[in-house]
Structures are given as structure tokens and as C-alpha cells.
Amino acid sequence: MITDKELAFVREALQMAQAAGAQHARATLSVSEEDLVATLDGEVDRVTHCADRSLSLALFVDGRYGSYSTNKLDRESLSGFIRQAVDATRMVAEDPCRTLPDPARCCTDALTGDELGLVDPARLSLTPADRQNIALSASVFSSDKRIISEEGEYSDSVYDSVVMDTNGVCCRHSECSFDYGVEITIESGGQKYSGYWWDASSRLAELDAAACGRKALERAVGQIGSKPARSGRYTAVIDAEMASKMVSPLLRALSGYSIQQHNSFLMDSLGKQLFPEGLTLLDVPRIPGQTCSKYFDSEGVATREAPVIERGVVREYFINTYMANKMQMAPTVEDATRAKVLPWPEPGLDRAEILRRCGRGILVTDFNGGNSNPVTGDFSYGIEGYLFENGRIVRPVSEMLMTGNFLALWARLIAAGDDARPCQSKLVPTLAFAEVDFSG
């Protein structure tokens, strides 16, 4: 999507920044296009067409730093914008830790943007009628009289971005995404229950929109008659669809920004065994054909496969150039690109097998709000799901809360499945934990 003319324009923007007084600069041009068809009760409800183009600039001016963006990209507007940005940067304090990354750490193998094979040419041939057919054919509105509302949304998009800096770094990433999500509301016994399901892929042929309606309906029907279970300690099995909620706070706590600001429950954790042997968390950013894979981070630094937590030992903080300078540590990458939890205690476990092994407990299939304290790791989430006994689902539960502390939770890890959904940005499988507090 990004044309040679636009690439030249990005280089020119860097020159403009230097001419205006910046010693160094980084420019990121992002171009995207999206078409969307939303349906309501099996009929087209909304069609939208979006096309975006914006330029972000990181400016390093007399030892000072500022970040800027604009979508007014005609030469005259951009020139004035950059002059104003350079002047604004001079207003803030000097910070010698603000530097561009060492070019030796930066990505050199993302030249066309499609090295990972994430651009599907099928998108180019899609017509408005094709998009409507995909959205409408996925509808299950007429299949069950209990359905009172079905909202579906199909979209396809292409995203193209290029990062350049005044040290000569230049890397590009292009990616298509085909998405379908549907929310179904049913009525039963005077009560309403809703279920949501979605799928996404960088390949149109791999999108299974038709299955989403059935799955969403199954989830709504499964909640009929739900009520809280008695408060107490239960084995918790977290469905793979929701399990990343147990991992994201760990990744945030390992961010250099959190560590440097003491805003983390994983302070001074590098090299320490803070988690059980069963937890191995990798960053696998370069898997060809998999959505969310990427060769470089927002600074243009090359990503690489690396253990984040290995057999319970913390192996990596996410430290960008700025934090590395501030903390006097070796830089890594800005963030995990594609976190992956490895199966444990053995490969091949799915949700059914994990339920069978756990015997009795609460299967969490959805979260309803809640939060965690980044400093202490304490969390409390609303949940819905199922009570299970002898490995089998007994009845649905809702209006319950799951409360605890992430370090204590992970210390009681029972199993990690082998059933992560590839459409998700984090590859987290079904997880099981012992003795979790539930309130109802």
C-alpha cells in the first residue's frame, strides 16, 4: 500500500526535522484500509469504509525529546507541523537517556513488509457483495426461536507501516486481517442471556465465520439458569478464550517502565524462581503466516524468540532504548510481540482433559470487569462459567467474583493445555489453578 513516493516522503520528513533543528529523528508512516459490514438479526445494518494515513515523529532536539503525529500530510502542513514540534520539544527538560537505538540492534530483514506472509491478495478481489455474503451467511438468527438479537460484524483490513530513523534504520510491516465476531442474545424463562464468539486470520480462507454464530449461541444457551455458586475455594479452570487475562499482568509487570517506576509486583525478579516449574512463557514473534507476528518493535529493534519466564525463572524484562539508558541495563525489546505459554505437565491436553483431571471446580468462560493492582499483583475479576464435578459440567454460574494474587495463583498451577487459539495475539491455552477464592 505504501508507495515509493510515500517512502520518499518519509525520508523527506526526517530531513525536514533535521533542517528544523532536530539532531535525530524517527518517523513512522502508517497506512491502513478497512471495509466492514455489520449485521443485525440477519440483515445488513451498517457498512463502513475507512482509509487512514498518519505520520508519527520522535524528535531528539538539543538533548530533549518529544513525540508527535499528524494526518495532515501535504508538504506545507507537514513542514509547519515539524517546525512547531521542534519548538515544543525545546520546552521540555534535557534527558540524556533519550537516544535512538543502536542500528546494530535494529531490524534489517523487513524490506518489503511481507516477509512473514501476512498479506493475502484475496482482499484485493473482494467486492461489497462478497463482504455482505460473508457477513450474512454466518448468521444463525433464524435457527433458534429463543434468539432475540444477533449482532454480527465482518471486516477485512490491510495495514502497512514503515519505520525510518536518521541512523539509516528502515523496516516495514504489512498485514491483512479478516475478522468476524457475533453477539447473540436469547430469552429463556423471562431472562436474557448473551454469548459472543469471534475468529480472525490474516488469510481469508482460514476465517471460519460460519462457526462463530453457532459457538456464540452455544455460549448463550449454556448460561440459561445461571446463578452464583456458594462462596469458597475452588479449583479454577480458565478457558483458553479468556486465559490471556492471567498472563497480561505478568507481561506488564516485566515492562521496563513498570520496573523503573517501582510500579510492578515483579521488582528485582530477573533470574529468580518466582513461578512454578510448570510455567514457561516465551516470546515467539517471527512465526510466518501467524497474525500478530512482527520482525521489529516500535523503535525498529529486531524481535527474536526468547524465553520470558523459563521453568518458573524470570528471564527477561522488556527494556527499550530509553529504559536501558535510564536503568543502566542491556536493552531487549519494547514488549512481548507474541507471548506463548507452553503446555504443562505434558503436551496435548485440551479443556475436557483438564476438567477430567481436576475433577471438581469452576470453569471460567468469561470475565466481567475487574482489575489488578500493578504494585501488589492483587486481582479481583467478575466471572461467569460453569460448576463442574467429576470432570463434567454440572450447571452454569454467574454473578461471581474470582479474587487473589497473581504470584499466589501461579504458584498453584495445575496444568497448562495445548489448545491456545492462533487468532489471539497471545498464545495462552486453557489453564488450571488450585484453591482459588470465589465469591458469590
Next chain:
Amino acid sequence: MRSIDRFGVTEEQLRALVAEGLRDGGDWCDLYFEDTAYHDLLLRDGVVGSGGYHVDYGCGIRVLKGEKTGYAYAETTDFASLKSAARAAGSIAATATSLRGSALQSATQPRGESQDLYPELVAWEGADCKGFVEFLQRIEAGIRARDSRVLKVVAILSYSVSDVMMFNSLGELTSDHRPLGSLSVQVIFRQGDRTENNTVSRSLRMGAEFISEDVLEDLVSRAVAGMDARFEARRPKGGQMSVVMGAGASGILLHEAMGHAFEADFNRKGQSIFTDKMGQRICRPGINILDDGTLPRSRGACNFDDEGVPGQKTYMVTDGVLTSYLHDRISAGYYGVAPTGNGRRESFRYNPIPRMRATYMESGPDGTKEDLIASVRKGIYVDQFANGQVKIGEGDFTFFVKSGFLIERGRLTMPVKDINIIGNGPQALADIEAVAGDLKVDEGTWTCGKEQSVAVSCGIPSVLIRNLTVGGE
């Protein structure tokens, strides 16, 4: 500068674009032009070491056929690009297969008072940026002077000015100038080997006069307030109990538990738990719940909503009876009522949908917060919150409590923190037992995330609710 000049279009072109949008048979077309400049300054580790400036400019074009929507936008306002967007949006007319709802109507009735709800007395653009830097430094110095346990302070000043212009197929041309200033402060404290955090914020639709001694003192005092209790706080034993919600930020209860379910799109689609409840009693007499776009300088204030409808005050619950949903033009047409000025959007990139503004409950007759606490044998008092969520169909809502106290035999005892509370909207409304006379509308940086991010506000007097489920150990 006239809005029409800012965007470089003529009235003749506006009419031509509407005609282009309606070419395939659409019923309604509206245009939303936006020019936003957003600035931020970040204080960390004692220095204001980074700043930002972001420009967002463009025009969104919507075409309606019945209740069906076609939407497209352009990031420029040259006529050719806009015409192309109008054509793309207009294609909905050819695809709509089943149409419901009545014709959209004019909504230019006056708000009652014609004054600007959020004048920019001191312009942000061109204001003294060095003064802002010093202001942030004074916030940190003030916080450190009041509590020796302070380890880290992060303070962010952000301010934006949006100029919007709207035109529709009725020929109504409206414009709005929307300043917004926000400050948020995060503090990390250390006591012995324990650390705790506290986050406070203030956000108002006003110009650079926002940078004031009043705001500084408010943020500094709240940033260090209650930290002794925070270090002592524990998780309570979880389960169902009475909850006294302190005045102000507890308005998140109304936003999550009731406000979303009153948004007319959820009701039009049959998804809300309040669908078909119009005119029915849903809580005890004397309770009034409203959504107000007319509070001067509030984050939820709207001179006009994003469909050009004048800002107004909407009673959703009057004396305990459901009296109105929150409408955009589509739902108003469907229900045959006037739009309520709730058609809002994140930016020109999004079509407007029914959204809250400042949602609050009016003061009640049941005395003071202390009276409510004294009436509870065993329960919990909560006063600071982080976030909330609701499941529209089921009505199950949650909100995350940053701090509060156990209530035992009518008195506040052990401090508590970091717990989620869950309940069911209609049941919680029915379980409101007492409403104090101390309504307060919170001025924090509340942002609602229903499909799009929109600035809102919320408020409530102290209320006593029986039987909410509190997370615990």
C-alpha cells in the same frame, strides 16, 4: 475564523455532498468535520522530559436508509475526497433490505440557555508551555512535601481543542469549539518493604485557566489522602453484603448498572434488560436518575452532540419510574420521540451512537453519609474506583474498588482495597434502600469504552444498597 472557512468548504459544496450521499435513495445524510489538536506533557523522575503534539483532521459522512447506516470518512476536506466518501456511505441505500423506523426530524429546538457551556477563557493554543512545565513540577514538590513515603511521581498534563462542524440533509449547520484539559497523577509510596500506589485525576472542558492553584491543591491533597489506611488495608471475606457507596465517583454504579441499559440502541435491538420497561416502576419513589449534557465545564457537557442536536438534560428515571432512554437520531426516529442529544462519537472516524454524558442521581431525603453507615450492621463502604463493566442482556455489572472500609455495627473499621463488586442492574436499583442529600458529580478523567472512547462524567449522592456481592478471601 468561521468553521466553514476552517475546513475549506462552501455551503454549496456541503449541499452537493449531501446530495451525493443520497443519490442512491438514502433517507438522511450528515457530515461531521473535525480539526483536533492534542498536546501532552509528562513528568517522570522529577523532570518534564517529554512532550507530544498530535493533529487529527477529517470528515465523516453518514447516510441512513431507515435504521441502516452507511459510513465513510476522508482525512482531507478536498471536495473530490469528500464526494468519494459520500458515495461510499450512500451505498447502504442499495443494500438495505428491510426498513423500520420513522423519518428523522429536526432537532434544532433551543437548549433553553444559549450560553457556551465550556468557554476557553485562556486559549490553550499559544499558551505558556513553560508555565505548564513548572506547574507539573510544583505538583510533584507538593506531594513529596506532604508525605515522606513518596517514592515515584508521574504526572501527565494533556489538553486538546476540537473544532467540529456538522451539516445534515435538513440543511442544519452547527459548529462547536471543544476545549478539554486533563491532569492525572500516579504516586508510588514505600513504607518499610511494602509499596502501594494511588492515582488521582481532574478533567474539565475549559481553556488554559484550568491550570490553577485550586486544581493543584485538589490533586496534591487527594494524591496523599488515605495512604495510612491503604497500607493497613486487607481483602475482606467475600460474599453478599450491604454496600454504602460514597458520594461522587460511586456514580460509576449508575453508569454501568443502569446507564448503558438505558441507551436506546440496546433497547431498540431488544438486548437491554430494560427493553419494554418504559413507564414502569424500576426503583423506589423519590429516586431520579438523569444524564446531563448541560453541566458547565463537565467532561460530559455538550453544546451540541455529534449529530448537531443541542445539549440537554434527560431524566431517565423520574420518581422511580423509567421515563426516557438515551437517544441518537436513529433510535429517536424508531421510537417516535425527539433525540435527546446523546448521539456521540470518538472522532470523525466513527458513526455516532447513543452515549452517556454526565450521569447522576439527584440528592435524596435520607440524611447524610454517616446516617447511612450507621444503619448498616455489617457491610462495606466504598469511595474510590478504577473501572467498571456491564453485560447488557443479563444486566450483570461490576466495578473495581480501589479503597473503602468494612462497616461493623454502624462504624467504619478495617480498610479494604482492590476488590471487585458485582451485582445485577435492575436488582441493584430495587435494592437501593437510602439516598443521602449529598450529590457530588466527580471530575475525574472518566472515559466510556462502548465501541468507541468518549469523555463522560458521573456522580451520585451517598447511597445504601442491600445485597451486592463483594470479592474477597
